[in-house]
Amino acid sequence: MHETGITFNDPSGDRLRDWMGVDRGVFYDAARIAILPMGFCYPGTGNSGDLPPRPECAAHWRQPLLAFLPNIALMLVIGRYAHAWHLGERQKGSLTDTVKSWKEYWPDILALPHPSPRNNMWLRRNPWFEEEILPVLKDRVGQLLT
Helix, strand or coil: CCCCCCCCCCHHHHHHHHHHCCCHHHHCCCCCCCCCCCCCCCCCEECCEECCCCHHHHHHHHHHHHHCCCCCCCEEEECHHHHHHHHHHHCCCCHHHHHHCHHHCCCCEEEECCCCHHHHHHHHHCHHHHHHHHHHHHHHHHHHHC
16 A cells, blocks of 8 residues: 555455455546545554654644535544544543444444454454345445445
């Protein structure tokens, strides 16, 4: 991803596209799907994974950019930093509890864990995510794209 400059051009992207039920062509079609990271720069790696997005980045550009996208029908809020930004006090005490409470934000927002391979353990510990949420996500994305 860092070599190509293409967001989600890595195993995380492969997993996210699978979760959504779309191929690369649809995923990168800017007329159909907008990809807006919490920061436009990679913050680097820390002891237990990527460092958090720089706080000034989203505060500076996120709302003005979202204002140019008035027709968002479903926002996938991926990872705890995005949960904090978009859900604010509506997020729960943990990422797991926020994702489990998906119906509270649906159908406009879906809080997801990050699709990174680093989260394989989380996915194994939470089989309800793939069983309950992913079929609903794939169905909604399919409806919105047709």
